[in-house]
Amino acid sequence: MIRISKRLELPPYLQWLIRASSIIFALIIMSVFLLALGHNPIKVYSAMVTGSFGTFFRFRKTIELMIPLSITALGILVAFKMKFWNIGAEGQILMGAFAATFFALKFAYLPRPLLLILMAIGGSLIGGLWALIPAFFKVKYATNETLFTLMLNYIAIKWIIYLQYGPWKDPQQAGFPKIPDFSVNATLPTLGGIHVGWLILIALVIIAHIVMNKTKFGFEIAVIGESKNTAKYAGMSVNKVILSTLFISGALGGLVGMMQTSGVHGTLSTSITGGIGYTAIIVTWLAHVKVHLIPVIGLLFAVLIQGAFFIQTAFQIPHSVADILQGMILFSALGSEFFINYRLHLVKNRRAKRVVK
């Protein structure tokens, strides 16, 4: 018989050892699968790494994935820290991208710095407001934020598609439904060959770390996450904090939307997110809702995604295999938490006997 009992707290190095081995475990299980497909797993894994870092172009692609993943994850983190399950980052990104595109298309004549700032502010603002909707209903009517944020994603997606097929359709595309490309003025400049989003990411990580760990606001978010009753008891304005936090959460998503349109794609379409809004949830979770781990896990997932693109062409391995690997890593990483919190005992049953009266 196996019995499960709660562990005392493990020392941190052991915890991380268990987590690291869970990823290795996922890679090993995946190897079996790759072998079954007729590939050498070691070659595939190393190709994923060279595919992500082998040339500057690949490196740029990887970083361009890491930036939106990490910033979106930061946005999700502030909400998750408060146990507000915002899974609407996808929609917040798209709405931010919509606002940025609005300025890019309608104010293309403005000087570049001014236009970019307008796009960034507009994107953040609309992204924030989009997240504020479920927050308002949660505060006012105690609605379920998980469903609410998720549903808003679909509205955002359809809204972008509507714009693409309707009012914002590029007349020069001869009927092909596409929103026009941005002018140079509306394009994010590069620094060291990669769009300046990486600088913004570094700044945001530092700011987020300070806000979450050192400020009263961060403390309030953490307390509300633990218990709203306690927060009220301690004199916090719970609703105000929830609303501001969600605005920030959505604004970060909106900013990502702006950066994806302006820095990467140069136009707006529903494909600018590439599922980042969902993958970032995994990133946040695997980073244990801790700011300093977000860029690390963000990079790991960027490598997974970018590496998957590479092996797809190099080995003709379907891209969905990479999705399976992602799922595998998530599965075993989350599963490993069980072994961090609980112990298994094998119990030898000593003459178990039931008394019959």
Place this chain on the structure above:
Amino acid sequence: MNKVIELKGIVKKFGTVYANDQISFDLSVGEVHALLGENGAGKSSLMNVLAGVYQPDDGEIIMNGERVTIPSPRHSIDMGIGMIHQHFKLVESHTVLENMIAGVKSRLFINYKKLGKELTELSQRYGLQINPFSELNMLSVAEKQRVEILKVLYRGAKILILDEPTAVLTPQETARLFDIINSLKSDGHSIIFISHKLDEVIEISDRITVLRKGKHIDTLKNEHLSPRSLTNKMVGKAVELKIERTKTDYQDILLEVNNLFVFRPDNSQALKGLTFKLKQGEILGVAGVAGSGQKELCEAIAGLQDKITGEILFKSENICGKSPRDIINLGISMSFVPEDRLGMGLVAGMDLVDNVLLKAYLKQPGIFVNRQEAQKEALNLIEKLNIDTPSVHTKVSKLSGGNIQKVLLGREIELQPELIITAYPARGLDIGSAHKIYDLLNEQKIKGNGIIFIGEDLDVLLKIADKIMVLCDGEVTGIVDPDLVTREDLGYMMAGKKLERGEVG
């Protein structure tokens, strides 16, 4: 006499802590055997071994002469062991009868009529007086307890374990419970009675086993025992069980509550027009059966109840309906030790430092929190109240109940507030720590601060309070002078009867 159960050398460890260290215990047929000990002495762990909830790390369980293991609660029930937990395990919206059959393997169809008859008979036999068709939420706490007893009897229990059954009862209800226990006993049932109240244990039990810090101290026949000698065994040293009531000369009214109504979320009345005054340097004891409106009273004053009407005048400033934030902004310093320690008073997942910070951070300047300050205060609390914790960075959820309690009480009292509202401050504390808390409260009183003391132990209330307000079902049955009333009087008032004397208004 025949032994139904023998526990030999039971060891139960949680990590490195021994909850039970080589404990032996036995129970004879038709016996009431009391398990006496302070909180954390290992009573509950030992009984959870019998109930199949915990597996012992070592030791033997012998039932009717045969060695057994009890791998699950289900096995325990099948073996005829019935545990009545402190917190009832009943479905509120169901009838008594439905609660009886929930979880019992039964046939596809239920003959309600026949079952109802059986239950009524069983109930009458032991004087439980329970109608199997009444809905649970219509019953009083004492009746629910009797439903729990009926439930284990219905499931065939011959051994009943009662975990602190009197904690939720008035003295009169306790007497009634004892009648039931005696009739069960004379019918051949065996009873384990867990308590830390000495008088009750001496009144009801045949034998008494004293546990202390996980160890078996003594098993005594209940003959010529005095509460004092038992206390000494329980605590391990001769203790002075004296609570001082210090006299103060303050005359100013600190808090005045007029016609206070509090409504529950379903709009039913939790408090029905409360009116009372609290002077500076005064302790107002509040007595009442659990759930008589104590929680709502505390929360209403602390600003945590939304639906309230009436007046709450703090030094003639009306704070009725104001949020805790508003109250802080008015410059009122008020402390509140809520009954729900981890759900309200503390953040379970945070360490001592952050929990101290919780009450200090709003007053710190700037946008940053100052954890150094909080850490110093946390260290101060650990030293002052002997809090047993690995470090200031330990999550409070990892501490024992008594230590959690000390963190909360310590933080609230150290704030030097003008008004302290404290719900069951001594719950979960050993006698020594409880008295330390009483001393700290008295110290605050001498400084001219007012204290509302929600109590459950009437003897303590009678000793420490300057006046006692008795609540019954959200109404004040009287505010009395503790020198002029007895615990029985308080019991009558808790049941809703007015008293003619001792009233101080």
